[in-house]
Amino acid sequence: MTTFRAELDVDRVRTHFDFARSGRIVTNNAATTQPPRQLLDLYRSLVPSYDNVHRGQSTASLRTTALFEESYDTIAGWLNAPSRRTIATYRNATEAHNAVMYSLLTEFRDGDNVVTTMMEHNSNLVPWYALCREILPRFGVRVELRIARFDHESGELDLGHLDSLVDSRTKLVCCTGASNFLGTKPPLRSVREIADSSGYLQPTGDRRSLLLVDAAPAGSTCRTWMSTICRSLSTSSWRRSAWACCTRRNNCWPDPCRSSTAGT
Ligand SMILES: Cc1ncc(COP(=O)(O)O)c(C=O)c1O
Numbered sequence: 001m002t003t004f005r006a007e008l009d010v011d012r013v014r015t016h017f018d019f020a021r022s023g024r025i026v027t028n029n030a031a032t033t034q035p036p037r038q039l040l041d042l043y044r045s046l047v048p049s050y051d052n053v054h055r056g057q058s059t060a061s062l063r064t065t066a067l068f069e070e071s072y073d074t075i076a077g078w079l080n081a082p083s084r085r086t087i088a089t090y091r092n093a094t095e096a097h098n099a100v101m102y103s104l105l106t107e108f109r110d111g112d113n114v115v116t117t118m119m120e121h122n123s124n125l126v127p128w129y130a131l132c133r134e135i136l137p138r139f140g141v142r143v144e145l146r147i148a149r150f151d152h153e154s155g156e157l158d159l160g161h162l163d164s165l166v167d168s169r170t171k172l173v174c175c176t177g178a179s180n181f182l183g184t185k186p187p188l189r190s191v192r193e194i195a196d197s198s199g200y201l202q203p204t205g206d207r208r209s210l211l212l213v214d215a216a217p218a219g220s221t222c223r224t225w226m227s228t229i230c231r232s233l234s235t236s237s238w239r240r241s242a243w244a245c246c247t248r249r250n251n252c253w254p255d256p257c258r259s260s261t262a263g264t
Helices: 010-014 037-049 059-079 091-109 126-138 160-167 190-194 216-226 238-250
Strands: 111-115 144-148 169-175 210-214
Touching: 037 059, 059 126, 091 126, 091 169, 091 210, 111 126, 111 160, 126 144, 144 160, 160 169, 160 190, 190 210
Parallel strands: 111 144, 111 169, 169 210
Antiparallel strands: none
16 A cells, blocks of 8 residues: 655745735635635736637637636546546536535435535535425435434544444435634545445446545545545534534535525
């Protein structure tokens, strides 16, 4: 097994961001993340020559389309993805989770289950709640939502509980790469093993559960994450945050007829 370990040079990373000059510390790396200067420069340089992607024959449109297509190769290379065909881009993590949910919608069979964790951000919980409790029941399909606990002392995912919830009817396991309110990172390699050994028969013929990892807050170390290296973050004040988050969750189940959105 190859172990990939990348040290994050925070000072070097900060030189790419304008906000850092003000001394501000930004911890939110999901949709509200600060763009690096290179991205702002790229945006400014693209705007004057921008035209529709895949919908025009003008020189500007063809150029923009070529750049758009090229970006998939760049992203796939950066992530070490097996192919550009494995990359899909969305505006934010919430939209991506919902897209996964809707793309799997018709694949669920009566008696299946989805396993997620109590460590999730709303955006990786609400879509599965909506699927199991609101959407599929309308079509007469019963799919159970199972939620794995975390250890209240350490803030770590209770792997034993997760393992006990996953069975041969678990189509999908959803797990955060790093919990935004506990500050802990589940051992994704072990989660992967649990999902792999479920025996669920996928339409492709594979016998394993799909695994969705919410890597939103792990974005800055995404390559490291892709190699499933998990290092613990600070666990300070996780108890208070966990409580606040659980309270918020209880009050915010969405209207299933509207697309779900989750605050940070
Ligand atoms: C763990 C986690 N997942 C998902 C999200 C939602 O991300 P986005 O705002 O990109 O939809 C956040 C936002 O903070 C988060 O912390």
